[in-house]
Amino acid sequence: GDSVTxxxxxxxxxxxxxxTINCTYTATGxxxxxxxxxxxxxxxxxxxxxxxxxxxxSNKGFEATYRKETxxxxxxxxxxxxxxxxxxxxxxxxDYKLSFGAGTTVTVRA
Amino acid sequence: DAGVIQSxxxxxxxxxxxxxxxxKPISGHNSLFWYRQTMMRGLELLIYFxxxxxxxxxGMPEDRFSAKMPNASFSTLKIxxxxxxxxxxxxxxxxxWDRGQGQPQxxxxxTRLSIL
Numbered sequence: 001g002d003s004v005t006x007x008x009x010x011x012x013x014x015x016x017x018x019x020t021i022n023c024t025y026t027a028t029g030x031x032x033x034x035x036x037x038x039x040x041x042x043x044x045x046x047x048x049x050x051x052x053x054x055x056x057x058s059n060k061g062f063e064a065t066y067r068k069e070t071x072x073x074x075x076x077x078x079x080x081x082x083x084x085x086x087x088x089x090x091x092x093x094x095d096y097k098l099s100f101g102a103g104t105t106v107t108v109r110a
Numbered sequence: 111d112a113g114v115i116q117s118x119x120x121x122x123x124x125x126x127x128x129x130x131x132x133x134k135p136i137s138g139h140n141s142l143f144w145y146r147q148t149m150m151r152g153l154e155l156l157i158y159f160x161x162x163x164x165x166x167x168x169g170m171p172e173d174r175f176s177a178k179m180p181n182a183s184f185s186t187l188k189i190x191x192x193x194x195x196x197x198x199x200x201x202x203x204x205x206x207w208d209r210g211q212g213q214p215q216x217x218x219x220x221t222r223l224s225i226l
Contacts, residue, residue, distance in 0.1 A: 032212025043114070043201055043217035044153075051212050089153070093212045096141060096160070100153045 002026050002094040006101030013080055013108050021075040021104050023064075023090035031092040033057075033066055033073040038087045038103070047075075047088070080108045112136070114218035116202050122224045128190040131221045134183055135204030143215060144177055144187050145201040153201075159185065160207070192225045199223070 007022040025031065032051045036044040048057030053068035062077045073090060085108045090101040115134040123129060135142050144156040158166040159179045170177070174193070179185040189196055199222050203215040 032214075034214055036217075041219070043203075043219045045217070046214045049212075049214055096158060096165070096207055097155060098215060102152050 002028055002031070002092060002099050004090050004092050004099050004101040006088075006090045007104055008102070010105040010107060013106065015082060015108055015110050016079045017108075019075070019077045019080045019084070019106065021088055021090070021106070023073045023075065023101060024071050025073065025090075025092045025099075027068075027071045029094075031094065033064070034091040034093075034098070035062070035064055035073070035075050036089040036091060036100075038089065040086075044089060080106075082108050082110050084108050114202055114204050114216055116200075116218035116221050118221060119219065120222045120224075122226065123192060124226050125193055126191045127225075128188065129192045129196075129223060129225075131187040131200050131202075131223070133185045133187070133202030133218060135185070135202070136216055137183065139204035139206050139216070140182070141205040141207035141215075142179060142185050143203040143205070144185070145203065147199045147201060147220070156187070156200075194225045197223055197225050 004025050034049045035047040037047045038044045048059040050057040050066035056065045064073050064075045087103045087105050089103045091098045117132045140161050142159040146154045156169045157177045162179045177187045199220045201217050201220045203217045205213050205215045207213050
């Protein structure tokens with residue numbers, strides 16, 4: 001079935017470091033791709049999205065590019081802050097459903 | 111704008127008791143989803159409603175679980191009788207889903223359920 005595989009965590013970084021979280025998806029159909037972020041005690045929030053090949057989603061300094069040739073949607077941020085500490089989920093659409101990766105826990109230390 | 115509203119935020123009860131979780135989706139959204147999140151299994155889709163009609167309940171674990179959506183602004187997820195293995199965070203999400211448009215889902219803050 002349609003699935004998403006993302007980099008296992010946890011990831012621990014220092015403030016101002018670069019962050020990359022790898023994500024690959026199964027290539028069936030023409031999915032939309034999403035990154036969600038979950039802060040402690042809260043629900044998932046949409047961070048960014050891309051709906052077709054070569055689209056770049058961006059928000060709050062995060063970016064991800066829809067790469068059809070490599071079936072990837074890696075999340076990147078050039079300079080992280082302590083407030084970026086959260087769990088990040090990669091997701092692809094599957095008709096009305098969303099398939100989620102297992103989540104990557106990111107901790108940013110001051 | 112109000113997001114997806116879930117209640118209660120926390121629920122602690124003894125096994126065998128009935129548990130009812132509530133959700134108010136974002137106004138105008140025609141799709142509603144119930145998820146369960148655990149450390150072991152991650153996020154699992156339990157049931158999906160479109161225009162108040164259950165479309166896919168294949169993720170509902172067993173007959174102890176039931177969900178209703180009596181109108182466009184309210185849904186419930188009920189567990190009767192509850193068991194300790196039902197302990198998890200339950201999320202409701204809504205979306206203005208339109209086939210082929212890849213709309214994102216908007217999540218509530220969840221109900222943290224503990225069955226003793």
